[in-house]
Amino acid sequence: MGITGERENYLSDFARFEKDISKNGQSWFGEIRRKAISRFAELGFPTTRHEEWKYTSVAPITKIHFNPCGYELNGLTVEKVRRAAFGELECSRLVFVNGYYSAELSSYRPLPGAVHLGSLAVALSTHRELMGPHLARYASYEEHAFTALNTALMRDGAFVNIPDGKVVEEPIHLLFLSTAGREPTVSHSRNLIVVGKNSQATIVESYVGLGESVYFTNVVTEVVLGENSVVEHVRLQRESRKAFHIATLQVHQSRSSTFSGHSVSVGGALVRNDVNAVLDGEGVDCTLNGLYLVKGQQHVDNHTRIDHVRPHGTSRELYKGILDEQSSGVFNGKVVVWKDAQKTDAKQTNKNLLLSENAEINSKPQLEILADDVKCTHGTTVGQIEEEQLFYLRSRGLDREIAQGLLTQVFAGETIGRIKIEAIRTGLEEILLTQFQKDKKHGETVQ
Amino acid sequence: MLEIRNLHASVGGKEILRGIDLKVNAGEVHAIMGPNGSGKSTLALVLAGRETYMVTAGEVIYEGKNLLKMAPEDRAREGIFMAFQYPVEIPGLNSMTFLKAALNSIRKHRGLEELDAMDFLDLAREKMKLVDMGEDLMKRPVNEGFSGGEKKRNEILQMAVLEPKLAILDETDSGLDIDALKVVANGVNALRSEDRGMILVTHYQRLLNYIVPDYVHVLFNGAIVKSGGKELALELEAKGYAWIEEEVREACRVDLQEGGHAA
Numbered sequence: 001m002g003i004t005g006e007r008e009n010y011l012s013d014f015a016r017f018e019k020d021i022s023k024n025g026q027s028w029f030g031e032i033r034r035k036a037i038s039r040f041a042e043l044g045f046p047t048t049r050h051e052e053w054k055y056t057s058v059a060p061i062t063k064i065h066f067n068p069c070g071y072e073l074n075g076l077t078v079e080k081v082r083r084a085a086f087g088e089l090e091c092s093r094l095v096f097v098n099g100y101y102s103a104e105l106s107s108y109r110p111l112p113g114a115v116h117l118g119s120l121a122v123a124l125s126t127h128r129e130l131m132g133p134h135l136a137r138y139a140s141y142e143e144h145a146f147t148a149l150n151t152a153l154m155r156d157g158a159f160v161n162i163p164d165g166k167v168v169e170e171p172i173h174l175l176f177l178s179t180a181g182r183e184p185t186v187s188h189s190r191n192l193i194v195v196g197k198n199s200q201a202t203i204v205e206s207y208v209g210l211g212e213s214v215y216f217t218n219v220v221t222e223v224v225l226g227e228n229s230v231v232e233h234v235r236l237q238r239e240s241r242k243a244f245h246i247a248t249l250q251v252h253q254s255r256s257s258t259f260s261g262h263s264v265s266v267g268g269a270l271v272r273n274d275v276n277a278v279l280d281g282e283g284v285d286c287t288l289n290g291l292y293l294v295k296g297q298q299h300v301d302n303h304t305r306i307d308h309v310r311p312h313g314t315s316r317e318l319y320k321g322i323l324d325e326q327s328s329g330v331f332n333g334k335v336v337v338w339k340d341a342q343k344t345d346a347k348q349t350n351k352n353l354l355l356s357e358n359a360e361i362n363s364k365p366q367l368e369i370l371a372d373d374v375k376c377t378h379g380t381t382v383g384q385i386e387e388e389q390l391f392y393l394r395s396r397g398l399d400r401e402i403a404q405g406l407l408t409q410v411f412a413g414e415t416i417g418r419i420k421i422e423a424i425r426t427g428l429e430e431i432l433l434t435q436f437q438k439d440k441k442h443g444e445t446v447q
Numbered sequence: 448m449l450e451i452r453n454l455h456a457s458v459g460g461k462e463i464l465r466g467i468d469l470k471v472n473a474g475e476v477h478a479i480m481g482p483n484g485s486g487k488s489t490l491a492l493v494l495a496g497r498e499t500y501m502v503t504a505g506e507v508i509y510e511g512k513n514l515l516k517m518a519p520e521d522r523a524r525e526g527i528f529m530a531f532q533y534p535v536e537i538p539g540l541n542s543m544t545f546l547k548a549a550l551n552s553i554r555k556h557r558g559l560e561e562l563d564a565m566d567f568l569d570l571a572r573e574k575m576k577l578v579d580m581g582e583d584l585m586k587r588p589v590n591e592g593f594s595g596g597e598k599k600r601n602e603i604l605q606m607a608v609l610e611p612k613l614a615i616l617d618e619t620d621s622g623l624d625i626d627a628l629k630v631v632a633n634g635v636n637a638l639r640s641e642d643r644g645m646i647l648v649t650h651y652q653r654l655l656n657y658i659v660p661d662y663v664h665v666l667f668n669g670a671i672v673k674s675g676g677k678e679l680a681l682e683l684e685a686k687g688y689a690w691i692e693e694e695v696r697e698a699c700r701v702d703l704q705e706g707g708h709a710a
Contacts, residue, residue, distance in 0.1 A: 387499075392535040395495050396549035396605065397523035397556070406548070410539035410588075417539075 006062040007044055011037065013068060014152050025125035029135070036141040036151035043145040055330045055362045056272055056301040061244050066186035066216050068153075069098035074179040076210070081105050084177055085206040085236055086427040091171040092117060098178055099187030099217075100156050109170050116161040117172060120190055123159040130161050135192050138222045138278070139250035146246045146272075150220045154190035157219075160203065164196035164226065171202040171421060178208070178239065180215035189219040197226040197254075202421060203233050207247075209240030209267060216244040223249070225257035227281065232260045234424055238431065239267040241296065248274040255281030255310075262419050263290040263302070264428060266435050271300040279306065279313040279341075286315045291415045293435055295324035295355075305334045308341035308371075317348040320415050322408055323359035333378070334366040341371050348378040353385065353411050355404070405436045448473045448644045449494075449514075449613055454505035456493050463489040465669035466505070471613070476645040478655055478680060481666035482688040487648045488532055490666070491617040494646075495529035496522050509613070523549075524556035526612030530602035530619045532648075537589040542601070545589050546571065550608055574607040578634045596627035603634040614638065615646045620654035632657030652684035665691055 014037045021030065045062045046053040081095055094117065095105035101119035111117060116127065123131055141148035158174045176189060195201050207217060217239060225231055239245045245268040251259055265271055277286050292300045306315045321329050331350045352361045365378040385407050393403035412432055419425045449471040456464040463486045471477055481487050493500050494507065496519035507514040514522065537545070550570075551561040562570065575582065578600045590598050599619050606614055616635065620628055635658050639645065647658060655663075655677065663679040664671045667688075672695050673679065683691070 388535050389537050391497055391519060392531065392537070393545070393549075394519040395523055395529060395531075396545075396609065397520050397553040398549055399520055399552070400518070402548070402552070403520075406540060406545070407537070410537065413539050 007041060009065055010149055010153070011041060017068075017153060028128050028132070029124060032136050033152045036136070036148045039141055040145055040148035040152060043148060045145055052303065052332070055328075056270075056299065058246075058270070058272075060270055061216060061246075064184050064214070064216070066184045069100070069180065069185040069187040069215070071097055071100040071102070072179055072181070073097060074181070076105070076177065076179055078105060080210070081175065081177065084208040084210065085175060085238065085431070086173060086204060086424060089171060089173060089204070089423045089427060091173045091204070093173045093175060094118070094158050096156065096158075096174070096176045096189065098180060098185065099176070099189045101158075112166045112168060114163045115166055115168060116159065118159060119156055120154070120159045120192065121156040127159065127161070130194070131159065131192060134194055134222065134224050136222075138224065138252045139220050139248055139276075144248065144274075146218055147220055147248050150188040150190060150218050150248075153188040154220075155188065157190040158193070159191070160193040160201070162195045162199045162201050164198060166196065166199045168199075168201040171204050171424070173204045173206065176205070176207045176217070176219070177210060178213075178215055178217070178243065179210055180213045182213065184214045184216070186216040186218065189217065191219070191221040193221065193223045193231075195223070195225050195229045195231050198228050199226065200230040201232075203231065204236070204424060205234070206236040206238065207245065207267075208236075208238045209243050212240050212242055214242045215240070216246075218246045220248045220250070223251045223259070225251070225253045225259055227254045228256045229254075230258045232420055233262070234419060235261070235263045236428070236431070237263075237265040237267055237271060237273070239271075241267060241269060241298070243268050245271045247272070248276070251275070251277040251286070253277065253279050253281060253284045253286060256283045257281065258285040260287040260420075261289065262415065263288075264416075265290070265292040265300050265302070266294070266431065268300070269298060271298070272303070273301070274303045274305075276305045277307070277315070278309060279315065280309045282310045283312045284310070284314070286313070288315070288317045288319075289415045289418055290319040291321075291412055292319075292329055293322045293412065293432065294327035294329060296327060298327045299329070300327075301330035301332075303330075303332045305336070306346065308335070308337045308344040308346065310340060311342045311344070313341060313344050315346045315348075318415055318418075319350045320412065321350070321352040321361055322355065322412060323352065323361055324355040326356070326358045328360040329362070331361070331363045331380075332366070333364070334368070335376060335378070337367075337369045337371050337374050337376065339370045342373045344371060344374040344376065346374070346376040350380045351411075352380075352382045353408065354382060355385065355408070408436055409433070448510060450508045452506050452508075454490075454493070454507060455503045456489060456500045457503055458489070458500050462503070463500070463669055464493065467669070467671060469664065469671065471644045471646060473612070473644050474641045475662065476639065476647065476658065476660045478647045478649060478660035478663045479666055480649055480652070480663060480680065480683060483650070485666045486669040487650075487666055488617055491529055491532075491615050491646070491648050494615055495519060495527065520552070523609075524553050527615070528606050528609055528611030528613070529615040530599070530606060530617060532617040532619075532621065534590050534598040534602055536591045536593075538591045540589045542585045542587060542589050543568075543571065546585075546605060546608055549605070553609055571608060574604055577607055577637055578604045579630050580604055595622045596624065599623060599627065599631055600634070603631055607634060607638060612642065613644045613646070615648065617648045618650060619647075620649055620651060628654065629657060652680045655680045667691055667695055
């Protein structure tokens with residue numbers, strides 16, 4: 001199939017889709033969709049000749065003809081939803097099935113007045129005044145083909161709007177479940193999270209595949225932080241082991257705001273996570289932590305970019321990877337300090353643990369500094385489990401597998417441990433534990 | 448309990464142990480002394496199953512089984528415990544979690560019921576008193592940020608909790624001040640029993656003022672060159688290792704001369 005052929009499926013998806021949306025009060029957004037699709041038609045899918053895609057080939061995605069998803073419960077129950085992720089977490093839970101908001105599976109806790117929480121598809125028709133200033137204003141469809149595709153074809157997702165001066169105590173969980181059947185399907189979910197001045201919120205995004213089918217998730221989330229606001233954001237990617245997952249998290253921060261992001265990636269066959277943060281105000285604090293844990297033939301690519309635009313910003317980044325069997329990974333972390341961003345303090349660390357001789361990681365930290373009074377450091381490590389530590393544990397009676405599992409958990413714990421809400425931490429620890437032990441013969445646990 | 452016969456071991460192609468013979472019965476405490484580089488720690492690590500050492504000849508029979516064929520974890524489950532000369536730090540791994548997992552894997556192997564968190568805590572608290580260790584230390588990751596003395600006490604605590612049949616202490620006394628040494632020695636003495644064998648590997652006689660051994664062996668250049676009772680340790684302390692070295696050289700010369708005459 002030629003390069004244009006690969007694009008054509010999506011272009012004809014758009015042509016069909018455009019007819020639907022002109023009827024439902026979303027026409028105000030049609031202009032941006034049209035710009036985005038024509039930009040996608042120009043850009044096409046990235047190839048490995050593209051610097052930002054050097055180690056990740058999306059050829060497997062472009063070769064498959066994915067049909068748009070439908071809302072199919074396929075026997076999904078509230079109980080199954082709870083088991084999918086963070087079932088113990090006291091939170092408002094917005095559930096999406098194959099990218100569509102599910103009113104029957106979602107549940108809400110009491111929220112402070114004027115906080116809006118719900119389906120993006122509905123909000124596109126009803127909340128134009130709240131969304132208009134933000135939607136597609138941050139994640140660039142001009143530069144990124146997958147973002148362009150998502151912007152043109154987005155159907156649903158979550159819209160969270162927290163007005164000025166509101167503290168939302170309990171987390172908001174956006175749970176995206178895939179029940180995809182035998183036919184390969186694609187969903188372009190889109191989330192917009194706007195947090196006002198002096199407000200505070202915790203957002204959890206989970207992507208979970210039920211079953212082992214082939215599907216493609218192409219998701220974009222924009223998070224907008226008002227002045228002096230505080231947002232903790234946790235992202236869990238646990239798609240089917242045959243799924244493709246391409247995600248962009250675009251964060252825009254105003255003066256004195258604090259963003260803490262934690263991205264945990266364990267599922268998927270081919271995964272690309274882009275996290276971009278623009279620190280567009282004085283005294284902004286940004287933390288991006290990540291953990292990727294892959295095995296088999298999985299490939300995971302984490303690209304982060306932090307733009308320090310204004311002075312006195314602080315950014316901290318810790319990404320850790322655990323790669324087993326023939327899996328491969330990429331970490332590409334770019335920190336750009338613009339000319340005006342004096343007194344920037346940026347620190348970036350990437351640590352990798354290779355559990356197999358056949359596993360591979362490409363790590364590339366990048367610093368671009370245009371200001372002259374800054375403090376920036378970065379570092380990468382790639383290592384194996386230390387034989388000395390392994391021997392010490394074994395000499396006390398622990399199996400090689402158990403000992404190795406413990407040391408791997410400990411390695412992962414450094415990032416997970418930084419998540420503030422305990423129920424999220426324990427939820428993630430449980431997920432990681434099953435991930436570590438899934439393919440092992442020994443069922444012993446050590447907790 | 449343990450019988451070592453003509454044990455040879457090397458690391459990186461260099462022979463360190465050159466024919467060790469040693470027999471340890473239940474209830475006995477053996478001290479192995481020797482100068483730096485004589486092979487003391489190598490012997491301890493070979494018995495514990497460290498894979499960096501290659502056994503090139505000889506055998507080790509432990510309770511009728513071929514010890515050298517067993518994985519380190521199997522040795523531990525069968526009752527062998529080595530207190531490390533340099534205990535390993537494991538940042539992030541909680542000490543209690545680790546010790547409970549270790550104990551339960553050994554208990555399981557022995558056909559005993561695994562201890563739950565509460566029962567384990569009671570046991571650990573009781574043993575902590577034995578080595579004068581505060582509970583706060585056990586809430587920290589394994590050996591991380593522990594002082595030298597705390598690490599050694601932690602080794603003895605592990606030994607007390609795991610209750611081995613054969614304990615091997617690799618220079619547990621090195622680098623300890625006298626108070627810490629007494630604590631460690633008290634811990635070891637409390638564990639002395641009729642059915643437990645002990646091997647104390649040490650550089651200094653000082654430890655043997657507090658733990659009185661049944662036998663003392665001198666290791667030199669990878670072989671045991673002299674064995675005796677506890678008096679031998681005192682003699683070594685008074686005269687130093689040079690005396691042994693001299694005796695060994697003398698013996699070699701005599702051998703050579705005798706050989707010469709025979710030819």
